[in-house]
Amino acid sequence: MMPIRKLLTLAALMALGACTSTDTGRETASTPAEEPIVLMIGVDGLTADALDLFEAPNMQALAARGIRPEGMIPVMPTKTFTNFYSIATGLYPEDHGMINNRPFDRELNEGFVNPMSAQDSRWWAGEPIWITAERQGLPTSIMFWLGSEVEFAGDRPTRWTPYEHNKPYEERVEEVLAWFDGPQELRPRFAAVYFDLVDTIGHRTGANTPEVGEAVATVDRHIGDILAGLEARGLLERTNIIIVSDHGMATNPEDQVIHFDQWVDLDTVYVPEVEGRSGNGFHPFVNVYGEAEAIDAAYQALQGAHPHMRAWKRGEMPDHFRFDHPTRGPDLFILADPGWTMTARDLPMGSPWRSVGEHGYENTHPLMHAGFIAAGPAFPDGARPELFENINVYLLIACILDLEPAETEGDPAVVSALTGGRCEVE
The missing domain is CATH 3.40.720.10 (Alkaline Phosphatase, subunit A)
Known part of the structure; x- marks a missing residue:
């Protein structure tokens, strides 16, 4: 440390009494003023x-x-x-482990679920x-x-x-x-x-x-x-x-949506954002988990696929991202530009509601x-x-x-x- x-x-910056009374009759706190x-x-x-x-x-x-x-x-x-x-x-998230609102842990083979996981110490470092x-x-x-x-x-x-x-x-x-x-x-x-x-x-x-x-x-x-x-x-x-x-x-216009599953075979990988508890939706990023062959295929297909979408493999992300947690960092991270969201065209929507405002983009x-x-x-x-x-x-x-x-x-x-x-x- x-x-x-x-x-x-x-004490040199303040001149407060240790204990006074207000016009409500309530006695004020008596913690010494220097604290x-x-x-x-x-x-x-x-x-x-x-x-x-x-x-x-x-x-x-x-x-x-x-x-x-x-x-x-x-x-x-x-x-x-x-x-x-x-x-x-x-x-940074790579050290404390909370890499998004609902992280998936490949070692535990389970995802964070509110409200139960909020009191589960395994998720919080x-x-x-x-x-x-x-x-x-x-x-x-x-x-x-x-x-x-x-x-x-x-x-x-x-x-x-x-x-x-x-x-x-x-x-x-x-x-x-x-x-x-x-x-x-x-x-x-x-x-x-x-x-x-x-x-x-x-x-x-x-x-x-x-x-x-x-x-x-x-x-x-x-x-x-x-x-x-x-x-x-x-x-x-x-x-x-x-x-x-x-x-x-x-703000995300309705017409600025990318169907990322055009380039990612969802039968070969796991994407918590569209297949997890909440179901498919509109996201600023998606985390992809899978075996090396499937990840490599998706990564190659995504290169230059859309002008408002980028992708990085595990271990190759920009230095300032700092969320490559040992058991939760994704094998492939796909990120949209601000104002754009991504969804899986071939999966049913988990909810008809769509967020007009969004965050999760490049920090x-x-x-x-x-x-x-x-x-x-x-x-x-x-x-x-x-x-x-x-x-x-x-x-x-x-x-x-x-x-x-x-x-x-x-x-x-x-x-x-x-x-x-x-x-x-x-």
């Missing part, structure tokens, strides 16, 4: 340019008093499970930031973050919540704030909560639609409620708020870049750092909380840049 050197003394808190808020599908396109007064105010980088580069493929777990662990914190004596509370339902060698968050997709956002906010009202030993030094709405609406309507703007406004309002609750508890000034997203979004494409906003004593005012990879978020949080990090693939120089030199890792 690398040694870590943390924030400049927070920072980190609250990470996951906003699924919040694009890097969302705050330029839509009204989001609470997030925009956070950016004004904190930082809003040009964007955050997701890992490949640009899917939700893959990226929120990379954010949590600081690892690495050390999430909440486990690092718990192992070093800091209580954590997590709501709906990928990997938070899993036990890691006997360790869990102090509080964790099985995923409830339809849990009202008002209840989520109330529960998050209640974490800070409990017994001192349970009050989180690291907390995280997840909101799906922006992504859900983006899939239904496409990227950057007025409906997406309404979804951004809804989530922003609830973030405002969290901020107000923290302020009422006397905690806001020493809480580092980190808002992260997992990916961007692209270097600007349409896939994710939003990031952070404010608090660890961050300079109004800064716009450069684009950075999301694997650096784990190390950033570890530095703020003065934790000895697990092995990650984050870059200490990025942590320094994001914090304006306030937080240094050696």
Whole structure:
């Protein structure tokens, strides 16, 4: 593990009392003011340019008093499970194992199935930031973050919540704030909560639609409620708020569909995306598993087959892909360009519903870049750092909380840049 050197003394940055009362009569938390808190808020599908396109007064105010980088580069493929777990662990998918939303493991000969696999430790490798914190004596509370339902060698968050997709956002906010009202030993030094709405609406309507703007406004309002609750508890000034997203979004016209099974003999290979539990659909990429002869035949047939589709064999993918997991990485990976999707013409559709907006495309494409906003004593005012990879978020949080990090693939120089030199890792 690398040694870590943390924030400049927070006591010099803040002048908070250890325990005060609000006009509601509620006693505020009594954690010493020099001990920072980190609250990470996951906003699924919040694009890097969302705050330029839509009204989001609470997030925009956070950016004004904190930082809003040009964007955050997701890992490949640009899917939700893959990226929120990379954010949590600081690892690429080739190491943490969550190579897409429903990975297939050739050694286990089975696929990831929600919700059962969410609590099956075989699928989840690495050390999430909440486990690092718990192992070093800091209580954590997590709501709906990928990997938070899993036990890691006997360790869990102090509080964790099985995923409830339809849990009202008002209840989520109330529960998050209640974490800070409990017994001192349970009050989180690291907390995280997840909101799906922006992504859900983006899939239904496409990227950057007025409906997406309404979804951004809804989530922003609830973030405002969290901020107000923290302020009422006397905690806001020493809480580092980190808002992260997992990916961007692209709109997919109905006529931009590639029937990839023209070149891939589905009788000789296994493609989880079109033959698995959900059945055939429209996808930005497909993973192909099979014997060498069948894979070679498919690969050769795909070369130059369509101007908006590319394919790579196992071991020959671009260096920045980093999802070639030993037992889950595909033997052949086929990727469409943003705005295009792939389906199997000769298989029945698993569902008549088609996503208008989609992600999962090349992570270097600007349409896939994710939003990031952070404010608090660890961050300079109004800064716009450069684009950075999301694997650096784990190390950033570890530095703020003065934790000895697990092995990650984050870059200490990025942590320094994001914090304006306030937080240094050696």
